[in-house]
Ligand SMILES: [Zn+2]
């Protein structure tokens with residue numbers, strides 16, 4: 001399994017992109033920066049887009065992707081609530097065409113919205129995908145994704161602390177985790193449904209207690225303004241727990 005990070009931040013600039021990553025070039029996970037980071041031939045390889053929740057920074061490239069890839073149908077996989085937000089606010093026939101409708105000017109449906117049920121393992125383009133409820137507004141979910149050769153990652157999506165009930169349901173080799181702010185902003189993180197390094201530490205200790213091991217961790221959704229502080233604090237957590245925790249950057253590739 002090859003994971004390619006397209007966007008790893010919570011704010012966009014010339015050097016930072018909103019959250020999105022690819023699995024083996026065919027599955028896209030979240031759509032903060034899907035089109036700006038990929039050539040048209042690279043976009044054409046994508047068969048399905050998984051969305052963790054309906055916040056703008058995770059769904060906003062879906063209409064632009066549909067517009068550039070209107071010669072075929074791409075699946076969009078998410079909870080019914082996320083699909084409803086997407087259809088009523090972005091691909092609503094006002095801001096952009098209803099890409100799911102044959103009545104749009106494109107004369108064909110270019111997106112197929114596929115609802116997921118929580119804890120139900122579903123085959124998506126040869127990958128087993130399971131959505132798990134996380135601690136975030138709009139009923140945000142995380143995804144456990146297993147490839148045909150048995151490699152498994154878990155993406156938290158956006159989440160706050162309190163994940164002990166999640167860990168017993170998953171057994172990944174890699175966790176891609178939201179760490180948005182440094183420890184000095186722990187209260188803001190808790191209020192907004194995000195993690196800081198200290199909270200990540202507590203969650204990983206709980207994960208090790210429940211599952212008996214610690215997977216590798218890649219940190220994502222980082223606030224650019226606070227990145228040096230987050231990086232220092234994450235390094236301390238990694239040292240303390242004796243595991244590998246890296247901050248993911250745009251363009252990074254990870255092989256599982
Ligand atoms: Zn969010």
Ligand SMILES: [Zn+2]
Pocket residue numbers: 010055057058158221
């Ligand atoms: Zn977000």
